[in-house]
Amino acid sequence: MQFEDHFKEPTTTVSIPGMRILADGSRQEMQDTVVCEHLLEVSVNGYTAMRLSCTADHLKELVVGRLFTEGLINGTADVEKLFFCGKGTIAEVTLAEGKDFTPYQGTEPTCCTGNRQLLTGNRKMGKLPETEINPAAVFALAAHFQTDTKLHRSTSGTHSCYLYLPDGAIVSFEDISRHNALDKAVGHMLLTGADPQACMLFTTGRVPADMVQKAVMAQVPVLISKSVPTEEALILAKEYGLALICKAWPDSYTVY
Numbered sequence: 001m002q003f004e005d006h007f008k009e010p011t012t013t014v015s016i017p018g019m020r021i022l023a024d025g026s027r028q029e030m031q032d033t034v035v036c037e038h039l040l041e042v043s044v045n046g047y048t049a050m051r052l053s054c055t056a057d058h059l060k061e062l063v064v065g066r067l068f069t070e071g072l073i074n075g076t077a078d079v080e081k082l083f084f085c086g087k088g089t090i091a092e093v094t095l096a097e098g099k100d101f102t103p104y105q106g107t108e109p110t111c112c113t114g115n116r117q118l119l120t121g122n123r124k125m126g127k128l129p130e131t132e133i134n135p136a137a138v139f140a141l142a143a144h145f146q147t148d149t150k151l152h153r154s155t156s157g158t159h160s161c162y163l164y165l166p167d168g169a170i171v172s173f174e175d176i177s178r179h180n181a182l183d184k185a186v187g188h189m190l191l192t193g194a195d196p197q198a199c200m201l202f203t204t205g206r207v208p209a210d211m212v213q214k215a216v217m218a219q220v221p222v223l224i225s226k227s228v229p230t231e232e233a234l235i236l237a238k239e240y241g242l243a244l245i246c247k248a249w250p251d252s253y254t255v256y
Contacts, residue, residue, distance in 0.1 A: 003060065007088030007210040009035050013155055026123050035157035035176060039254060042091045044072065047103040049093070055151065055158065055175045056088055058184045062175075063091050064189030069214040071124055072101065076190050100176075125213065128241040129197065131221040133255065137164055137214050138224060141202040142248045145226055159205045161185040166198035178205035179214065186218045198233035207246060212236045224248050 020028040038056035065075045081094040151158045159178035163185040173184035201224040209232040215223040224245040237244040244256045
């Protein structure tokens with residue numbers, strides 16, 4: 001895959017003046033760090049495929065991961081070239097020769113969820129093979145969450161997704177959207193050639209059906225969250241053999 005990136009200085013936070021109002025009526029002038037929203041338009045073979053509101057880091061991983069979890073590509077071999085403009089607001093994807101693309105606009109989730117019945121489009125989901133859960137790895141991911149991540153530590157305004165690699169390494173990704181954060185992790189997995197079925201994903205947000213769908217599309221057999229699932233997510237996970245672990249903390253977790 002040829003990669004051409006002219007976007008060199010992403011801005012992810014900005015300092016804003018504010019006034020803190022205390023219960024006793026007193027006021028304190030202060031500076032607050034807030035996360036920046038970045039708009040990215042992705043075209044595939046000249047057709048607009050999606051518009052993403054995201055943080056401006058790891059855009060390469062985000063685009064590759066999103067194309068994969070949407071079923072628009074089957075892997076990095078399907079991408080001939082990925083180009084980013086100087087402002088980082090336009091990503092142009094050229095598919096490899098012989099790889100067709102039908103213009104497709106994905107369904108926008110409602111209230112940061114995507115009901116199982118709305119999961120349509122190009123996604124062709126396959127059942128995952130059975131996998132044995134490694135409790136030590138689950139607890140390692142839960143402990144990693146306790147260390148926090150850079151953007152969240154400074155803004156309290158992001159979700160994170162951790163990718164547990166086959167060698168035990170943990171790679172962290174952040175975004176204003178937990179869907180984007182997971183796609184960044186999946187993109188990193190693809191770009192580094194890691195075996196999906198030997199990886200695990202840990203998300204800091206709740207798990208509705210569309211998050212389960214992303215893990216199944218990525219062929220990652222274990223999805224972990226420090227939060228809770230929805231009923232539709234549990235139904236979908238069972239149908240496709242995804243090991244769904246929630247309420248994952250350093251001292252316990254729940255398997256569904």
